[in-house]
Amino acid sequence: MKKVLIPTKLNAVARETLEAHGGYNVVQDESSDLRSLASEHSDAHALIVRSEKVTAEIIDAMPSLKVVIRAGAGYNTIDTRYARSRNIDVMNTPGANANAVAEEVIALMLADARHVIPADESTRSGKWEKKNFMGKEITGKTVGIVGFGAIGQLVAKRLAGFEVKVLAYDPFLSAERARDLGATSAELTEIFEKCDYISLHMPENDETRGIINKTLFARMKNGATIINCARAGILNEDDLRSLKADKGIRFLNDVYPKDEAGDKPIADIADIMLPHLGASTVEANWNAAHRSATQLMGYDDKGIASYVVNRDVPMGLDKAYSELAFALAHACRGIAGGNKQMKLIETSFYGDLANFGDWLLVQIVAALSDGFDRSLGFDAALDYLKEMGVEYFNRDADTSKGYGNSITVDVTTSVDASLFQRISVRGTVAEGNMMISRINDFDKLYFEPIGTCVIFIYKDRPGVIGQIGRALADAGLNISDMRNPHDPSGENSLALMRISEKADCEVIDKIAEQIDALHASCITF
Numbered sequence: 118m119k120k121v122l123i124p125t126k127l128n129a130v131a132r133e134t135l136e137a138h139g140g141y142n143v144v145q146d147e148s149s150d151l152r153s154l155a156s157e158h159s160d161a162h163a164l165i166v167r168s169e170k171v172t173a174e175i176i177d178a179m180p181s182l183k184v185v186i187r188a189g190a191g192y193n194t195i196d197t198r199y200a201r202s203r204n205i206d207v208m209n210t211p212g213a214n215a216n217a218v219a220e221e222v223i224a225l226m227l228a229d230a231r232h233v234i235p236a237d238e239s240t241r242s243g244k245w246e247k248k249n250f251m252g253k254e255i256t257g258k259t260v261g262i263v264g265f266g267a268i269g270q271l272v273a274k275r276l277a278g279f280e281v282k283v284l285a286y287d288p289f290l291s292a293e294r295a296r297d298l299g300a301t302s303a304e305l306t307e308i309f310e311k312c313d314y315i316s317l318h319m320p321e322n323d324e325t326r327g328i329i330n331k332t333l334f335a336r337m338k339n340g341a342t343i344i345n346c347a348r349a350g351i352l353n354e355d356d357l358r359s360l361k362a363d364k365g366i367r368f369l370n371d372v373y374p375k376d377e378a379g380d381k382p383i384a385d386i387a388d389i390m391l392p393h394l395g396a397s398t399v400e401a402n403w404n405a406a407h408r409s410a411t412q413l414m415g416y417d418d419k420g421i422a423s424y425v426v427n428r429d430v431p432m433g434l435d436k437a438y439s440e441l442a443f444a445l446a447h448a449c450r451g452i453a454g455g456n457k458q459m460k461l462i463e464t465s466f467y468g469d470l471a472n473f474g475d476w477l478l479v480q481i482v483a484a485l486s487d488g489f490d491r492s493l494g495f496d497a498a499l500d501y502l503k504e505m506g507v508e509y510f511n512r513d514a515d516t517s518k519g520y521g522n523s524i525t526v527d528v529t530t531s532v533d534a535s536l537f538q539r540i541s542v543r544g545t546v547a548e549g550n551m552m553i554s555r556i557n558d559f560d561k562l563y564f565e566p567i568g569t570c571v572i573f574i575y576k577d578r579p580g581v582i583g584q585i586g587r588a589l590a591d592a593g594l595n596i597s598d599m600r601n602p603h604d605p606s607g608e609n610s611l612a613l614m615r616i617s618e619k620a621d622c623e624v625i626d627k628i629a630e631q632i633d634a635l636h637a638s639c640i641t642f
């Protein structure tokens with residue numbers, strides 16, 4: 118039985134769906150705090166949350182955890198990079214609550230335009246302040262939508278009945294697509310200059326944090342309204358504070374740095390503030406709960422990882438090493454001669470890379486086989502190798518060798534007794550550049566695996582490099598970099614060259630014949 122912990126107010130359909138499927142022991146508890154639940158259920162396989170903060174500490178408390186599912190859209194509350202470093206996938210349920218937020222935006226616009234909240238309070242207290250509550254209409258106004266994803270698009274759709282003009286900004290939005298969705302694509306500054314209402318719908322991340330700032334507020338029309346139902350961090354509150362009164366800006370808000378009771382620092386500038394209610398409809402809660410359960414079942418049963426959001430490089434690992442692992446394995450595959458049947462893959466991860474072996478193996482398997490999808494993760498890579506009948510062995514790296522952060526990939530093919538039945542390639546990253554440092558016995562190469570490269574191995578004798586250079590030149594191919602070491606016996610030489618364009622096989626075969634090569638290959642990195 119796989120344990121699933123749901124420490125949040127989530128529709129019971131999540132639990133019911135998982136239990137009906139079988140194989141799951143679901144623990145749902147919305148009243149205890151996550152930290153104590155995590156240590157009590159340290160054997161949990163999956164965690165389904167809403168806006169609860171999933172920190173490194175929470176992750177460490179559950180050593181069997183494989184997947185965290187955010188029943189909702191925004192996952193800035195989850196330490197996704199730390200999860201990755203522990204080989205844990207994080208998913209969200211995109212779009213499941215989008216309509217609820219779109220309707221909330223319209224509720225806020227109408228409530229503010231017609232003074233619904235203060236007018237109710239005043240009338241309830243026995244006053245008759247009709248003349249104080251002169252409203253305005255939304256119909257015919259210009260509405261700017263920043264972030265034109267699931268919610269942004271639905272805001273535009275739901276507003277269509279008000280005959281508004283919609284301007285949309287989203288870095289991934291083409292003018293044609295915007296038009297198809299009933300909007301006109303516009304730059305961010307244009308939206309702030311032209312719109313009566315501006316609604317924010319992008320995620321909070323390193324790129325968007327604080328992006329809605331003084332420069333933009335200064336461009337707003339007097340009396341225009343800004344609505345934030347996305348995340349607190351994307352809007353600079355102090356910048357808004359400094360301009361709000363002068364420009365008569367209205368500010369309608371649903372989001373805060375922390376979801377908790379207590380005084381809110383933005384209370385002085387928010388004209389309406391709600392307690393993060395965007396997704397809090399019966400329908401959205403059911404949708405997000407149902408999606409969480411079905412996504413978990415698909416993930417466990419079929420390895421469906423379409424909604425995983427943290428398959429980027431783990432915390433603490435320089436992305437260049439991830440690319441290096443792929444390049445080294447790609448070199449092995451090229452030297453082996455394309456799609457030779459592999460028997461054994463061996464790896465050594467030196468230095469700090471020893472901590473990221475699982476992650477790096479995924480890149481290696483993806484480079485060695487087109488049939489493996491690198492978004493699938495470590496367990497899937499192991500399963501894939503098993504299915505293909507390939508053994509895998511990760512050696513404990515010998516730190517006394519002083520290789521720093523380096524990777525060795527060895528691939529043994531089933532082609533008995535060929536010169537390169539076992540191909541071994543080591544590499545590192547120097548000054549941010551990937552370097553192949555060794556191919557089998559040819560050491561200290563320090564050759565960057567980029568572009569198209571040709572490799573020849575031949576019995577060492579004078580004049581061979583000249584022959585290769587001439588033959589490449591005759592084929593219109595220029596050499597842009599090369600190495601030409603001997604092996605330790607001094608008998609064989611390696612010619613490793615980067616060439617201007619991809620050489621066709623005929624040219625390589627012809628050169629191999631001319632120089633009586635022991636090995637010839639052409640690899641495009």
Ligand SMILES: NC(=O)c1ccc[n+]([C@@H]2O[C@H](COP(=O)([O-])OP(=O)(O)OC[C@H]3O[C@@H](n4cnc5c(N)ncnc54)[C@H](O)[C@@H]3O)[C@@H](O)[C@H]2O)c1
Nearest residue numbers: 190191264265266267268287289318319320346347395396
């Ligand atoms: N208030 C709530 O209860 C509530 C509910 C759901 C979602 N949200 C928030 O709303 C956000 C959007 O949700 P969604 O379901 O529409 O997600 P989504 O992924 O469908 O859409 C987000 C859009 O933002 C765009 N984007 C990314 N960077 C941008 C940038 N710098 N400027 C402008 N646009 C940018 C993306 O291209 C994407 O189209 C979520 O990330 C979440 O933080 C809040």
Ligand SMILES: O=C(O)[C@H](O)COP(=O)(O)O
Nearest residue numbers: 167168189190191396397
């Ligand atoms: O990103 C989301 O999906 C919303 O902010 C909803 O958060 P909640 O599930 O905590 O209401």
